[in-house]
Amino acid sequence: MKMKVRLLLLLAAGLVTMWLTQGAGAQTREQRLTEYVYYFASDSLKGREAGSPGAEMARYYIVARYKECGLKPFHNGDFVIPFEKNGKEYANVVGVIEGTTLKDEYIVVGAHFDHLGVKNGEIYPGADDNASGSAAVIELARELSSRRDELQRSVIIAAFDAEEKGLYGSTALAEFLDTVIGIENVKLMVSVDMVGWYRESGKLILEGTSTIKNGADIARNAAKLNSINIETKGFETSVFTATDTDGFARKHVPTLAVTTGLKSPYHKPGDKAELIDYKGLDKIVDFLSDFTLTVASDPAFAASGKVAPKHEDRTKPFEIGMMVAGGSTSLRFPDAKVTSDAASGYSAGLVWRINFKQIGLQFNTLYEHQVSTFPSLDTSLGKAQKYSQNCITVPAYVIMRGSDASASAYIGMGGYYSYALRYEFSKTDPGVTVNPHQGGVAAVFGTQVGPVMLEWSFRWQLNSLFTDWNKARLHYGSYITLGWVF
Numbered sequence: 132m133k134m135k136v137r138l139l140l141l142l143a144a145g146l147v148t149m150w151l152t153q154g155a156g157a158q159t160r161e162q163r164l165t166e167y168v169y170y171f172a173s174d175s176l177k178g179r180e181a182g183s184p185g186a187e188m189a190r191y192y193i194v195a196r197y198k199e200c201g202l203k204p205f206h207n208g209d210f211v212i213p214f215e216k217n218g219k220e221y222a223n224v225v226g227v228i229e230g231t232t233l234k235d236e237y238i239v240v241g242a243h244f245d246h247l248g249v250k251n252g253e254i255y256p257g258a259d260d261n262a263s264g265s266a267a268v269i270e271l272a273r274e275l276s277s278r279r280d281e282l283q284r285s286v287i288i289a290a291f292d293a294e295e296k297g298l299y300g301s302t303a304l305a306e307f308l309d310t311v312i313g314i315e316n317v318k319l320m321v322s323v324d325m326v327g328w329y330r331e332s333g334k335l336i337l338e339g340t341s342t343i344k345n346g347a348d349i350a351r352n353a354a355k356l357n358s359i360n361i362e363t364k365g366f367e368t369s370v371f372t373a374t375d376t377d378g379f380a381r382k383h384v385p386t387l388a389v390t391t392g393l394k395s396p397y398h399k400p401g402d403k404a405e406l407i408d409y410k411g412l413d414k415i416v417d418f419l420s421d422f423t424l425t426v427a428s429d430p431a432f433a434a435s436g437k438v439a440p441k442h443e444d445r446t447k448p449f450e451i452g453m454m455v456a457g458g459s460t461s462l463r464f465p466d467a468k469v470t471s472d473a474a475s476g477y478s479a480g481l482v483w484r485i486n487f488k489q490i491g492l493q494f495n496t497l498y499e500h501q502v503s504t505f506p507s508l509d510t511s512l513g514k515a516q517k518y519s520q521n522c523i524t525v526p527a528y529v530i531m532r533g534s535d536a537s538a539s540a541y542i543g544m545g546g547y548y549s550y551a552l553r554y555e556f557s558k559t560d561p562g563v564t565v566n567p568h569q570g571g572v573a574a575v576f577g578t579q580v581g582p583v584m585l586e587w588s589f590r591w592q593l594n595s596l597f598t599d600w601n602k603a604r605l606h607y608g609s610y611i612t613l614g615w616v617f
Contacts, residue, residue: 160270160273160413160416161409161410161412161413163266163270164266164267164270164409164412164413164416165404165407165409167196167262167265167266167269167270168258168262168263168266168327168404168407168409168412169404170192171189171192171244171257171258171262171265171266172256172257172258172262172402172403172404173256173404174254174256175188176188176189177248177249177254178246178247178248178249178254178255178256178257179244179245179246179248179257180245180246180247180248180249180295181221181245181292181293181294181295181296181299181300182219182220182221182293183248185248186244186245186292189244189245189265190211190222190224190244190290190292193210193224193244193265193269193290194210194211194224196269196272197210197224197226197269197272197288198210199273200269200272200273200276201228201273201276201277201279202226202227202228202272202276202288203226203227203228203229204225204226204227205225205226205227205287206225206307206311210224210225210226211223211224212224212225212304212307214292214299214300214303214307216293216296216297216299216303221292221293221296221299221300221303222292223289223290223291223292223300223303223304224244224289224290224292225287225288225289225290225304226272226287226288226289227285227286227287227288228272228275228276228279228282228285228286228288229279229282229285230282230283230284230285230286230427231280231282231283232283232430233283233284233285233430234283234284234285235285235312235316236284236285236316236318237284237285237286237287237308237312237316237317237318238284238285238286238287238317238318238319238320238321238423238426238427239286239287239289239304239308239317239319239320239321239379240268240271240286240287240288240289240320240321240323240419240423241268241287241288241289241290241291241301241304241320241321241322241323241375242261242264242265242267242268242289242290242291242322242323242324242375243261243264243265243290243291243292243293243294243295243300243301243324243375244261244262244265244290244291244292245291245292245293245294245295245296245300246260246261246262246295247295247398253400254400255398255399255400255402256400256402256403256404257402258327258395258402258403258404258406258407259325259326259327259328259391259395259396259397259402259406259407260324260325260395260397260398260402261294261323261324261325262327262404262407263325263326263327263407263412264322264323264324264325264326265290266412267323267326267412267415267416267419268288268289268290268323270416271288271323271416271419271420271423272288274416274420275288275420275423275424275427278420278424281424281428282424282427282428283427283428283429283430284318284426284427284428285427286423286427287308289301289304291304291375294324294374294375298373298374298375298377298378300375301322301375301376301377301378301379302377302378303378304378305320305378305379305381305382305384306378309382314379314382314384317379317384318384318385318426318432318433318434319343319384319385319386319387319426319432320376320379320380320384320385320386320387321386321387321389321419321422321423322374322375322376322386322387322388322389323389323390323419324374324375324388324389324390325390325391325392325393325395325397326389326390326391326412326415327391327395327406327407327408327411327412328391328392328394328395328406328407328408328411329359329391329408329411329412329414329415330408330410330411331391331394331395331408332391332392332394333360334360334361334362334391334392335354335359335360335361335362335389335390335391335415335418336361336362336364336388336389336390336391336392337350337361337362337363337364337387337388337389338364338366338367338368338387338388338390339364339365339366339367339376339380339385339386339387339388339439340363340364340365340387341365341366341435341437342366342380342385342386342387342434342435342437342438342439343385343387343426343432343433343434343435344432344433344434344435346363346385346387346435347363347365349422349425349426349432350363350387350422351363352425353418353421353422353425354418356417356418356421357414357417357418357421358414359414359415359417359418361418365437366437366439366440366441367380367386367388367439367441367442368439368440368441369441374388374390376388376442377442380438380439380442381442383434383438384434385434385435386442389415389419391411391415440581440582441580441581441582447486448485448486449484449485449486450482450483450484450486450616450617451481451482451483451484451616451617452481452482452582452584452614452615452616452617453479453480453481453482453614453615454479454480454481454482454495454497454584454586454612454613454614454615455477455478455479455612455613455614456477456478456479456497456586456588456610456611456612456613457475457476457477457478457610457611458475458476458477458588458607458608458609458610458611459473459474459475459476459607459608459609460473460474460476460501460502460503460605460606460607460608461473461474461503461504461605461606461608462503462504462505462518462596462603462604462605462606463591463592463603463604463605463606464602464603465602465604470606471503471504471505471506471515472504472515473503473504473608474502474503474504474517475502476499476500476501476502476610477499477500478497478498478499478500478524478610479497479498480495480496480497480498481495481496481497482494482495482584482614482616483495483496484530484616488532489531489532489533490529490530490531490532491529491530491532491541492527492528492529492530493526493527493528493530493543493545493575494525494526494527494528495524495525495526495527496523496525497523497524497525497526498521498522498523498524499521499522499523499524499549500519500520500521501519501520501521501522501605502517502518502519503517503518503519503605504516504517504518505517505518505556505561505603516556516557516558516559517556517557518554518555518556518557519554519555519557520551520552520553520554520555520565521551521552521553521554522549522550522551522552522569523549523550523552524547524548524549524550525547525548525549526545526546526547526573526575526588526590527545527546527547527573528543528544528545528573528574528575529543529544529545530542530543530575530577531543539578539579540576540577540578541575541576541577541578541579542574542575542576542577543574543575543576543577544572544573544574545572545573545574546570546571546572546573547570547571547572547573547590548568548569548570549568549569549570550567550568550569551565551566551567551569563597563599564597564598564599565596565597565598566594566595566596566597566598568594569592569594569596569605570592570593570594571590571591571592571593571594571604571605572590572591572593573588573589573590573591574588574589574590575587575588575589576588577612579616582615582616582617583613583614583615583616584612584613584614584615584616585611585612585613585614586610586611586612586614587609587610587611587612588607588609588610588612589607589608589609589610590605590606590607590610591604591606591607592604592605592606
């Protein structure tokens with residue numbers, strides 16, 4: 132049954148190919164780019180969600196274009212290289228243009244062809260994200276194939292699957308290339324992602340030029356040849372967005388993320404083919420062609436040895452950072468087996484870490500303002516009042532990480548010590564003396580993406596809050612912490 136579905140998809144892609152390529156010899160590149168984007172973003176592909184029939188149709192359409200452009204399959208005579216992630220099957224489309232004197236060295240240029248599919252009955256066509264990049268890479272392949280004699284290094288042209296699921300396709304290809312050719316032989320990886328809004332953006336943004344020796348100069352020279360406005364950024368810096376460079380950059384391959392930015396209706400049903408700037412897209416292909424020819428033909432081209440902090444794949448032995456937190460605190464009365472209503476509090480301070488691969492030590496130094504409710508001591512139905520204290524708190528944890536990469540989850544257990552600087556009751560002092568030395572056990576759950584950390588922590592006081600009344604202890608319902616680690 133699955134074979135029949137594949138045959139039907141191949142037939143459908145073939146029919147579309149015949150329809151689109153009649154008179155192809157008379158077409159301009161801009162016209163071809165327009166047809167590619169309209170096909171990828173068409174309702175018939177239903178948003179190209181990874182693993183869907185629409186994504187498979189897009190994949191076989193790309194295979195047909197690669198053949199038309201003169202590419203050869205990169206591995207075992209097949210453009211389609213399947214991979215599995217979380218029990219599901221996906222596939223990249225990978226071709227190669229063989230170089231000459233340095234043919235065992237490779238430049239990888241890729242774009243992801245999947246998008247978000249259908250949500251709540253609406254198709255997310257993904258014309259800019261990333262039909263535009265997929266179209267540009269096809270035409271880049273056509274241009275490089277026609278000038279293959281100028282290439283010293285080989286150029287791998289890749290269409291990535293399952294980017295929207297979590298950069299699965301590009302990460303899988305990085306692992307595959309490491310196994311097949313050795314990742315040290317990949318001299319540069321270029322991700323072309325969302326390049327359809329040049330007119331509105333007014334520039335083509337290149338992130339990662341500092342990973343390449345003289346990278347900004349190489350890019351500017353190619354831009355001058357094509358009268359295109361570019362903005363170079365040394366590194367990819369956003370920890371909240373990622374593109375297909377990630378899997379390669381973490382293996383210390385120089386990477387360049389190419390985009391016109393987030394001007395288009397990003398991840399919205401309105402990201403449609405009629406909004407794409409096709410003249411600008413054509414101009415971007417010219418730039419990519421000259422840039423790729425330069426880096427593939429220059430024997431002196433080399434990495435700078437620098438890696439973006441967000442792509443650093445080793446945990447630093449020592450880290451320090453800043454953090455702020457907000458949460459709630461309540462009073463526990465162990466004898467009565469009750470807990471008072473929670474009230475909000477906040478804290479700010481420093482975080483310190485000593486890392487030993489997947490195990491580490493974390494210390495926080497915090498100034499805290501804690502608030503909880505204190506019941507009435509006059510009558511059983513009396514109105515409660517607020518109890519607040521300002522203190523210096525030092526939690527300490529032994530933490531275990533899920534991985535030693537910069538994007539990791541961790542869990543920690545330990546204890547804390549607090550020294551109360553001042554305290555007050557909102558109404559009347561019930562005549563108790565606050566114990567300034569407070570401590571107990573603590574737990575933390577967190578994740579860190581690059582330098583950004585997000586934590587959820589809990590604390591339970593073991594000693595009494597009051598020196599002359601051993602019936603109340605602080606309980607921290609939860610604290611949500613946001614930090615930045617250097």
